[in-house]
Amino acid sequence: MSTGSLSYAIDEHDHIVRVDDGYYRFAEENGWREAGSSLGRSLWDYVAGNELRKLQRLLVRRVRDGATGVELPFRCDGPGVRREMNIRIAARPGGRAVLFAARLRSEEERDAPQPLLDPLAPRAGGPLAMCGWCDRFEVDGEWVEVEEAARRLELFNRPELPPLSHGVCPECSELLLAA
Numbered sequence: 001m002s003t004g005s006l007s008y009a010i011d012e013h014d015h016i017v018r019v020d021d022g023y024y025r026f027a028e029e030n031g032w033r034e035a036g037s038s039l040g041r042s043l044w045d046y047v048a049g050n051e052l053r054k055l056q057r058l059l060v061r062r063v064r065d066g067a068t069g070v071e072l073p074f075r076c077d078g079p080g081v082r083r084e085m086n087i088r089i090a091a092r093p094g095g096r097a098v099l100f101a102a103r104l105r106s107e108e109e110r111d112a113p114q115p116l117l118d119p120l121a122p123r124a125g126g127p128l129a130m131c132g133w134c135d136r137f138e139v140d141g142e143w144v145e146v147e148e149a150a151r152r153l154e155l156f157n158r159p160e161l162p163p164l165s166h167g168v169c170p171e172c173s174e175l176l177l178a179a
C-alpha cells in the first residue's frame with residue numbers, strides 16, 4: 001500500500017512553501033524526480049500540459065476568491081498499480097495561501113504492469129494523448145484506460161512506446177471547470 005495521504009501548500013505567488021512527510025514518501029515511492037527540491041518552486045512546474053495548467057489555475061483562482069474549498073477525485077496510476085485519490089484544495093482564510101491535501105481512496109495492483117505509464121520506457125513515433133487528471137489515453141477519439149489503449153494500439157508487440165502528450169479529457173475538463 002502506498003502512502004495514504006500527502007499535502008503541500010503554495011503562497012500567493014503559487015510557489016510551493018510547505019510539503020509534509022507524506023509528500024516525500026509518495027514522491028519516493030513513485031520515482032518523482034526533483035521532489036527534494038520542490039520547496040520554493042512554482043506549483044505549475046509540476047503540472048504536465050498547458051491545458052491542465054490552465055484549468056488548475058482557474059480552479060485555484062476560484063478557491064482563493066471563494067470561501068469554500070473543493071474536493072475532487074483524480075487518478076495517480078503507476079505502471080503496476082491503479083490508484084484512485086481525492087484532492088482537497090482550500091484557501092487559508094484571509095490569505096492567498098492555498099493548501100492541497102490528497103488522500104488515497106483505493107489502490108489495486110494491475111494484472112500486468114503497463115509500460116505506457118513508465119516514464120523510463122523507450123519512446124518513438126507520433127504522440128499519444130494522455131489526460132493528466134484521470135490518466136486515460138485518447139485512442140481513435142475515445143478516452144480509454146491504459147490497458148485498453150495498449151490493447152488497441154498493440155503496444156505489447158512494439159519495442160518502443162509512443163511518446164505522451166499531456167492533455168485533459170472532456171470529462172475532466174468539465175469536472176475541473178464545475179468544481
Ligand SMILES: [Zn+2]
Pocket residue numbers: 131132133134135136168169170171172173
Ligand atoms: Zn480525464
